Amino acid sequence: MMKGKKLVALLLSLTLCASLLAACGGKSSSGSSASEVVVNKEGYPVVSEPLTMTVMGPDIGITKWDTMPFFKTMEEKTGIKLEFRNAPNDSFETKRNLVLASGDYPDIFFGGQFKSADEVNYGGQGVLLPLEELIEQYAPNIKKILDENPDIRKSITTPDGHIYTLPKIDLNAVWYMGPLWYNGEFLQKLGYDKVPQTVDELYTYLKRVKTEDPNGNGQADEIPLTSTKLKDGVRMWLMSSFGLGLEDIYSDANDKVHYAFTADGYKDYLTFMNKLWNEDLLDHETFSQTDEQKKAKGKNNQVGLIPDYYAYFSYGGEPSDKHPMYQPVASSIDGTPVIPKHPGLAKGAFAISSSNPSPEATIRWIDYLYSTEGAELLAKGPEGTLWDYVNKDTHEKKWNEAPNGEDREEYRGKLTPDYGIVVPGIVNEEVNNGFTSDFDKWITQQNEEKILPNAKVPFPSVYLSESDQQRVSAIRSDLNTFVEQMEAKFITGQEPLSNYDKYLETANKMGADEMVKIYQAAYDQWKQN
Template sequence: MKKLLKSSALVLSLTLLGSTSLAGCSSSKDGAGTEASKTVEGAKKVEGVKKEGFPIVEQPITLTMMAQDKGLSDWNQMQVLKDMEKLTNIKFQYKNARDDSFVTKKNLVFASGDLPDVFYGADLTPAEQVTYGTQGALIPLEGLIESYAPNLKKVLDEHPDIRKSITAPDGHIYALPNIDLTAVWWQGPMWYNGKFLKALGMEVPKTTDELYTYLKRVKVEDPNGNGKKDEVPLSSVKLKDLRQYFLGFWGMYGSDIYSDKEGKVHYAPMEEGYKGYLTFMNKLWNEDLLDHETFSQTNDQKKAKGKNNQIGLVADWFAAFTYGGDPNNDNPLMTPVKSEVPGSPVYAKHPGLSSNGTFAITKNNKSPEASMRWADYQYGYEGATLFSQGPENVLWKYKDKAAHEKEWLPVPKEGVTRDDYKGLLTPNVGIVPPGINLPDVTKGLRSDFEMWLDKQNQEKLVPIAKAPFPNLYLTKEEQAEASAILSDLNKYVEQMEAKFVTGQEALSNWDKYKAQVKKMGGDRIVELNQAAYDRWNKASK
């Protein structure tokens, strides 16, 4: 379970600015969806595709699928996919690739032109969608959504910002999203060691000064009680696991590009708040309050210290993943702390889209309408339940079907966790698939810990939270310019962060550093994203 959820967390985490959505799409032109529908349906019209009801097609059809495979089970044997074949009359031949080689194989498939009929859980980046969509390898989907995807259409009509965030600059939608309107976390949060807080008689810190005091006391007062000075007040892996959370203490919503409440775009590594963050982290480093193995250790090495009851504060998806044991409420979720920056703290909230590139239909597909209906099932309650929880009466059953209330059943296989067994039933474990997270899907299945966590989120994070930046697109020209800038700029910023924190570079050289960031194109990155964000805000709803 831990391994799977860790993988999911990494998928849901922010990636480097240059490889994902950096900027905004322009508005769809009037009639763009209608025209796309005519193009697709006119060229590849398939008889016998139902717009509602099942099966989707009267006569069975076979399509090919390329998906990101976690290697948990043979997709031909997954019960969810077997059930979908019976329900829809659509059979898939799988041309999957393991997750660690998927990107390479995906690139080879596009380069060769030997395309599958659909991509699933493919993490198609905005740049890939624009490139292969405009080249014709991926077909426009907005017309198909209008006519063959009632579940997704309803969501997009109710949430026009999501429609804008999956629409490329040419007005077309080339890939479907994973939608999660209930999510709060974008990256894994941070957790205090509850035993340490209790031993020190401390409340959860509310300011950076109180946080410093807690970390200092962890260092010198032996809260694990073993008589050794082996406590590690704050541990990390290259600061990537805590950076976004900590930047919020200095008023920044994101670790790279973000917008403030007035709609102004910022590049965090150039902000004065970033200097405050570096100054604080340098102070922790100098006093040995930040793990001196931060820039050299692996995640497993960090976790080993947590399980040895040495760490006072750490980032992870759940506290138990570092501190050990089952998920519980013994280790408090960190309350973002206030610094000297007015209006702090803030929190970078999940934007509602886990990915905008989970499912796409290629030009080789002879049944795009049927493929869209197959995918659309996952944006409704029944399909979301099937793909996320598995078939009824295997791991769960209805307690009150009319109210959508469920209850868990014993795991059929002894010695296997529920999440591991779920990976034998459905492909939606460890990858980001098309579909939607609905509260009713887990109604009755949520543990006491999960309900406690919901309360922690509502009390500590939601009141100060805002999505840093929408899922947006750059035009091809903008993408080319931004990629060229960021290939060097990202490396420089990352190297200088480590040097400032460890004292290899004096903070008195901040102005020199900032000037170099500007010289390398920092201001231009802001300009590109500001223009794109302005387009996104003006896009037709």
């Protein structure tokens, strides 16, 4: 029976693959062989004679890549012309896998993300070329970043010692998801000159919101804390108060790996959240409401603390410093809060296939996007449309109005593929120089004051073997559902916390402790790279 199912799946895959190839067209015949390509190791253009290569990437449907000024500018600069095999973004991964299985590869994969297991699999098969020697010889910008950030190099190096893909690197990244935001009017009305610093102070604030009518309408309609499911904002920031590094897998100061939902401190988190629920300090619609319903309560000036990317998304109004950012609070557990910091890395955004006529020219092409000038081009499109230099030496820039009164951000999606998808390259302070508003500067100040002093990357981006990845995926498929259901039951009182030991036993039987062992081995390998 199983063999029959696999045969049907294989036939379906081949059928879909044939359809995709017919739609995309075969590999370009205009690419030169590697022996014919003369690559200039420095300066531009990259090649002495025009070179054409094929590229596959995700299309979000705004405009075709062959009309984007970004690619036209890159062709003029490098001498490399690209022919595009795009697939819709929502089905890109599936269609890319079909192309990889077909043996008829594009020369370049640009945008989207390879899964770690696919990097290991297709790299090991020789479908994706190793890049580390090319980087050493032909990519000074990438090499400099990796030399200065050894954790990034380790995180993109597979267990066989090779780098098969390049990432998007954001050296300014802080959040995994939007923070919590206090209602500034409530803080002022209740006489706070700074936000709560401890779990007890947070509880007191929420209690006062509930009982002291800070919106001043004479009704007991205030909601101290609300969310759309706990995983969409509240969980991560409050778990940090109990020594838990993130929602899932994390490593502690002693390099020991933990699963947050069975780790020491998780029961303390559940106990605190159950207390908020029982005293009606946590919105009882948290597990059922939509994001729109949550935002409506914030804009109705009912909420004391709310998660969102920015405060004004939920409280309304314009971007401002009116509503302070939440500062993760300390508990009686030593070393708290443990604040998760984004690693600034999105892996798997670029790869070179074994069909590529000149990997040397290709790595030089992509290396430009890891320079400040290349990153500016990729992020905002060519100079002279949406932006101009104020001072090119310092990379200070200014915005221009979008043509024909269009929305600037939507128009940017017509200029560059860096819109709605992960693309390779960097983001740094120079790239954004001149584009930061007073609100942006305030956000930076809030991060520096409240987040960064105690922030750490909870767990590096590690590679698992194909068998380990399959096992972890199988464990998570049932365990994640069980953990989320039990979290809600413990917090709402449907399941008494006296049954917590039974919960731990069940979670470990479902593979929680096995998964920790797998990640511990991968973490140890990462440390040794």
